[in-house]
Amino acid sequence: MKPANKTWLILIFVSTIVTLSNGYLNLYLNLPEVQKLLGLEAELYYVRDGEINQYALNFVVPVPSKIDSLQFTWENVVGYPLPYSIDVSANSAALYPPQLNISATGNVPTSTQTFSISLPCTGLSAAEVNIVIKINISVTYENVTTLVLRRRKICTKLESVSGTQVLVDTMPSYSNSTNIFYFAVGTALVMILILALFIILFYVKNKKERRTVENNNRPTSSYLASMPRNTVNSTYNESFRSMPSYSLLDERSKDLQERIAELTVQRCRVRLSSVVMEGTFGRVYLGSYTTEDGKEETVIIKTVTDHASQVQISLLLQEGMSMYSLNNKNILSILRVSIEDHTAPFLLFPYKNTKNLKTFLQKCKLSPEGVSHTLTTQEVVDMSLQVIHGLQYLHKKHLLHKDLAARNCVVDDKLRVQIADNALSRDLFPSDYHCLGDNENRPVKWLAIESLLHKTFSTNSDIWSFGVLLWELTTLAQQPYIEIDPFEMAAYLKDGYRLAQPINCPDELFAVMAYCWAMSADERPTLVQLQVCLQEFYTQLTRYV
Structure with a gap:
């Protein structure tokens, strides 16, 4: 484990606890393995001193295509033999049969040891392969505990692999010079055709742009040069029929004109x-x-x-x-x-007695007695589930939010949350936006690493922002990364640093945030996975209320 100044990165699930009878066993992913899979400095325990973490077991860990093996660390700490058996199943043509580097049956070692499971892709097809790892621990003859760990291995199809059987079986043979000649001539013709197509498209585009510039240079009475012309129904009065004339820039502005x-x-x-x-x-x-x-x-x-x-x-x-x-x-x-x-x-x-979520959270810190009022964990989880529900709807409509944060949500007196647009947010919350020398105000400290570096957005970048929003809910809208200069954010995130675990924030909730901030976009959880995890946690909380 890392020193105390990095404890905020430690990802330890402490959810629904089930005791492994009278036996004591440690089974976990060590620090290098968690760094490899999730990009976090942490240890992930499945069993700690005989206590089983069902929450961790239920989470399906994605395995990128570049990773060909899994490492597990375990230890028998009870002092008498603990027989085990391991079965790994993965039925897919995209993956070779998984192989253990230890015997499939035996006794759990009495000292800390690491075993591995190899997961090499065949390269014959692209697929997401579901892998189920079953570990049976025999405490007594009649008492057998089964641990089920799930992984999702991503395999890609190899187009060409020199010197392998895959290449020989799937690529055409060019064994003689005549075939090589025809292949070269065909390739050259294809390249010429593609080049000609690009020239035609470039010419058409330039011609269209010149026509657009000429149209935009015509006199207009608009005070909004960049907005579309607003056409109104003829039943409106004369003042509305003489709306300002806006220039049409592209199909998007035409669509906006029709909506307005x-x-x-x-x-x-x-x-x-x-x-x-x-x-x-x-x-x-x-x-x-x-x-x-x-x-x-x-x-x-x-x-x-x-x-x-x-x-x-x-x-x-x-x-x-x-x-x-x-x-x-x-x-x-x-x-x-x-x-x-x-x-x-x-x-x-x-308007239904709603207020801005960020200002609402900030006011929760104040009370007539001068004592902070903190939302309960159950309320925070319920509000986050509502945000997930709204985000799922947006993504089903093929819409990305790109600026998901507490300031762009509203909440009513019954803590019902709605995701809103980000209109006026740059002006109303100026401290949340920064310009990094590119003349564009962006929510730097809410952006995913790829959005910050390359301005690329996806459903996965929205999930990163959801993690920051969840952190805002648990901190009553504190400023994230308040001590970090906006110009240093990219380097800070690339070095593996993330937001600290808030005070009184359960490990289960911080684990969800940490998963949302995985370095690779493909390794972040889906909205469905987040919903399942948070719903399960919410159910556990209600059992004790």
Whole structure:
């Protein structure tokens, strides 16, 4: 184990405990093995002094294609023989039969020893192979405890492997010079065809861009040069038919134009009541909206001040419309839009006594008696499960959030959580965003390592951000990595450092966070796996309430 200053990286599951009868056994993954599989400085115990960790056993550990063997460390600490038998099953053409480097039966060693299981891929096909490792420990003749460990081995198909049987069986033979000549000529023709295709595409693209530039250079009365033209229904009054004319940049802006047109309402039907949040140029109001049947509905209104720039107004509309037409109880979708000439746009959202999750968590630290009120672990797990449910819905719609954090969620008095867009977040929470010299404000300390380094986003990068959000829930919205300079974050994460385990945070919950922050995106858990783990933990908590 590492010194005390690195104990926050230690990943030790202490969940549902089952005693291994009267026997005592240690079975765990040592530090190098956890570093190899998960990129963490930790030891992962399956059995510690005879106590079985069911939570760790239930977690399916992914094994990257580059790793061909698994290492397990064990020790008999009871003083008398503990017979064992090991069976490894993996039925797939993508994987050779797993091999143990020890006997399949015998006695658990009385000193700390490591055994391995080889998992070489055949290279014949690509697959995710489910591997089941069953270890039977015989405490007595009639008392046999079975430990089931699961792995998911990722195998890739090899296109060419020189000097192997795979190459001979799967690649065509070019044994004579005539075949080699024809192969070379064919390859050259294919390359020429590809080059010609690229030239044609380049010409068409340039021609299209010149046409776009010419269209954009035409005079326009828009105060929002980067936003789409807003077309409105002819039933609206004259002031709405003379909406500002926005230039169409691409298909995405055309889609945005159609969405805004569908949601547009007259400004006279919107009434501002009080300011809820305010930044330098952004403002959030509590107000009301009169529906078509005359009913008044309370809404949250996002808008900008009069001195906001065109870019800021453009971002408000683009980011505010990101949750357009989504229907899920854990997603806050936009309700209406109101845009009039020479005035700031209004974005209307449903309001049901909700408040920003980050400000709510920060207020939990305060009370009339001056004593912090901390959410219970059960409440934190329940809120995180709601976020997972909303994130699953987004991903099923092929949408990535890219800025998942407490500041971009809302919560009501019954702790019901909804994921919201990130419109105005840069202005309302400026300390959460940093510019790293690329003229772009980004949530640096919430981003996955690949998003920070290469600006690449995926469902796995959203899962990294979920881990930080879970850390925010347990710390009542403390600033992550507060002592780390934003310019040093990439190097800090590459060195293997992560957020510290919060005070009073159960090991089970911190283990989930740590898995979300695996260095390799493919090694992070899926949303389904996170849901299963957290739901199981939540069930355990309710048993004692």
